[in-house]
Amino acid sequence: MKVTKIPGLGRYGVYIDDVDFAKLTTDEWMEIGSIHMQNLVTIIRNCNLKWADMSAWLSKFGDKRYALGYYFRKKYPNHTMQELIQLANSENSLLSDDDRLKIANMMYMQEFDPHTGSNVTKVTGKKDENGNPMGMFANGDLDWHSNEGGSLTFTPGVALLASENVVGSSTGFLQTADFYETISDSFRSELDDMVIEHKFFPGKTTPGLDADQEIMMQANQCPVDGIEIPMVIKSPGGITGLHYSVNTASCIKGLTTEQSQRIFDDIEKQLFVDEYIYDHWYQNDGDLCLFDNSITLHRRLGDTSNRLCHRVQHDYSNLQENFWQPYIHPEYAARYEREIVDFVNTTGVKDFKLPSSYKAH
Numbered sequence: 001m002k003v004t005k006i007p008g009l010g011r012y013g014v015y016i017d018d019v020d021f022a023k024l025t026t027d028e029w030m031e032i033g034s035i036h037m038q039n040l041v042t043i044i045r046n047c048n049l050k051w052a053d054m055s056a057w058l059s060k061f062g063d064k065r066y067a068l069g070y071y072f073r074k075k076y077p078n079h080t081m082q083e084l085i086q087l088a089n090s091e092n093s094l095l096s097d098d099d100r101l102k103i104a105n106m107m108y109m110q111e112f113d114p115h116t117g118s119n120v121t122k123v124t125g126k127k128d129e130n131g132n133p134m135g136m137f138a139n140g141d142l143d144w145h146s147n148e149g150g151s152l153t154f155t156p157g158v159a160l161l162a163s164e165n166v167v168g169s170s171t172g173f174l175q176t177a178d179f180y181e182t183i184s185d186s187f188r189s190e191l192d193d194m195v196i197e198h199k200f201f202p203g204k205t206t207p208g209l210d211a212d213q214e215i216m217m218q219a220n221q222c223p224v225d226g227i228e229i230p231m232v233i234k235s236p237g238g239i240t241g242l243h244y245s246v247n248t249a250s251c252i253k254g255l256t257t258e259q260s261q262r263i264f265d266d267i268e269k270q271l272f273v274d275e276y277i278y279d280h281w282y283q284n285d286g287d288l289c290l291f292d293n294s295i296t297l298h299r300r301l302g303d304t305s306n307r308l309c310h311r312v313q314h315d316y317s318n319l320q321e322n323f324w325q326p327y328i329h330p331e332y333a334a335r336y337e338r339e340i341v342d343f344v345n346t347t348g349v350k351d352f353k354l355p356s357s358y359k360a361h
Contacts, residue, residue: 008278037237149245150198150222169302241295
């Protein structure tokens with residue numbers, strides 16, 4: 001296993017080469033996880049990981065986490081996801097039309113392996129024989145975003161496997177930690193106190209996306225408008241930066257939209273610079289990108305018409321000694337504790353480290 005610095009991303013980001021998943025031990029994989037948490041973005045180049053094995057490997061870091069699954073289990077507490085899928089396909093359903101559509105979209109975006117029982121999300125521009133998209137983010141570029149950016153209990157980690165036809169496209173990353181460290185003390189203090197109100201903006205991340213996929217975008221990015229999230233948080237590895245999900249950031253709490261936009265423009269002028277950005281243009285299939293989703297943004301460029309990637313969202317509980325508290329504001333830290341405990345109790349995840357004052361049901 002060879003670890004080298006990515007040419008970009010400031011102090012962060014590493015390549016890892018010579019990883020053989022057929023021989024990789026759990027201890028070696030957990031070492032990779034520890035390296036990754038301190039570097040925000042890790043790209044394991046030209047590896048032999050199969051998509052059907054992604055869930056098993058990533059679950060060693062921590063539980064798979066999806067806000068949409070939580071939404072459905074919370075709204076329909078007496079039904080498992082499998083039962084809800086069956087209800088979505090039945091004529092007499094307790095599901096709303098909107099929820100039936102969300103579940104239908106969620107299912108066609110999944111890839112299932114009958115041997116392992118594993119399912120992962122497809123991110124692809126491929127279409128079926130009827131011209132329907134076969135996965136999330138079907139066409140074109142993706143602007144800067146973070147997954148579940150408008151959710152207080154957003155998932156902190158994402159893994160993206162470049163499965164087929166990725167040459168000619170890129171996955172790009174922007175880290176905010178160096179920016180936070182280099183600004184003036186007064187501006188840093190201002191950001192520390194800042195709270196962002198989030199809202200879903202159709203087409204902001206994916207211009208030209210069809211209506212069905214926009215519904216999924218809203219469900220995944222910001223299902224409820226007006227959610228408040230502090231601007232400055234800590235990553236699972238303890239790195240402080242900005243949770244600036246530009247695709248959902250609506251305004252700064254206490255300021256008008258116009259006042260907020262002036263500050264956003266100032267931040268973006270200093271943040272969106274080459275020093276903090278790396279676009280990984282694929283040279284071959286088989287690269288595995290592990291990236292932080294708390295203080296790091298990502299995007300997609302290039303030809304994606306026939307590209308297929310597989311994605312898993314997860315936490316890092318098994319790599320952490322204690323409960324991860326991302327928020328430095330006492331009010332939002334307490335709110336996060338309540339909501340994450342409810343998330344754990346509702347979804348039934350097994351390995352999540354809870355705050356010491358709470359216990360799972």
